[in-house]
Amino acid sequence: MPRILTDAYRDSRFFIPYTEDKSEGVTIKPLTESTMFKLRDEAAKEGGADDNMSMSIFNRKMLQTCITDWAGFYDAAGKELPCTPEVIKELCECDPEFASGLLLRIRAVARIGILEEQKN
Template sequence: MRFDLNNLNPGTWLDIDESKPEDGAICLRVLNDDTRRKLHKKHTSRKFVRGRQLEELSEPAFYADMWDYCILDWKGICDADGKPVPCTAANKALLMAESPVFANIVSGLLDHLNIEAARRAEEAEKN
């Protein structure tokens, strides 16, 4: 098995609808544990209350960064006028937070990537 040590978690292009590839595609990568911990730490504030340290996670900022990491690019995502929506951090966060359809598509595609990664790992262990 080969690994690109300069890019251990590359993106994978997935059609939004496999039966209609012309509808667009999204380039995704899975959120690995190390990156999840780093993002959690980045968006967690700590304060002392009555001698006890409390942690508070800024969920909107955490999720915005998480989606920015996982969604690398897209094709065929357009606004109501048919104009392409740029793949920016702000647009990723907006679509994931406000569009149940988009969020379900991305979540389903990420589930597919996770299942495929687990299958490959299992296959590699057998060999």
């Protein structure tokens, strides 16, 4: 039976694990429809008439808005990456496939995420 995100959990924090032992993953706050509409409008204004640019900006804004922390994210040389809006922007620009996969996980947070207070 699928777990569905409800209003009671819209302000909760969820951990989406990338490893079985939960040592690596992202902590996010869910994206509500109203938040996504607001971000889509901002992206359209910023991207202008270029639909592809607006969609890229929208995806970046969604990640920057909902990701509150992460653990186990490293660059190609093995240096740990801090969870900042600038690093998220760089992730979107340089590794769009990973960013797209992360967005899919975030959209399914109620089904694959763990409430932050239940993580440990």
